[in-house]
Amino acid sequence: xxxxxxxxxxxxxxxxxxxxxxxxxxxxxxxxxxxxxxxxxxxxxxxxxxxxxxxxxxxxxxxxxxxxxxxxxxxxxxxxxxxxxxxxxxxxxxxxxxxxxx
Numbered sequence: 001x002x003x004x005x006x007x008x009x010x011x012x013x014x015x016x017x018x019x020x021x022x023x024x025x026x027x028x029x030x031x032x033x034x035x036x037x038x039x040x041x042x043x044x045x046x047x048x049x050x051x052x053x054x055x056x057x058x059x060x061x062x063x064x065x066x067x068x069x070x071x072x073x074x075x076x077x078x079x080x081x082x083x084x085x086x087x088x089x090x091x092x093x094x095x096x097x098x099x100x101x102x
Contacts, residue, residue: 011081015078015081015082015085018078018082019082019085019086022082030083030086031086031090038083038086038087038090041083042080042083042084042087045076045079045080045083046080048073048076049073049076049077049080052067052072052073052076053073060073
């Protein structure tokens with residue numbers, strides 16, 4: 001089955017709306033503790049996805065089917081995706097100097 005780019009675009013638009021809404025309440029709290037804190041936030045979300053998938057013999061789709069609730073594994077997947085957007089957007093704003101080529 002080919003990728004459904006229309007669906008992906010809708011997911012991205014929903015993520016943007018969710019991020020804008022969350023920023024009003026939480027601001028930049030996701031990076032309050034720097035890069036290590038941001039990594040730990042990502043790791044915590046992935047740990048939750050891993051634990052739920054492990055119960056289904058590492059079948060993430062099976063885990064989704066087992067708990068399709070709004071607080072289930074899909075919620076963790078959405079949160080991780082949004083946090084990844086935040087990390088990448090912030091990282092792209094940093095002034096990065098590649099090492100000198102020798």
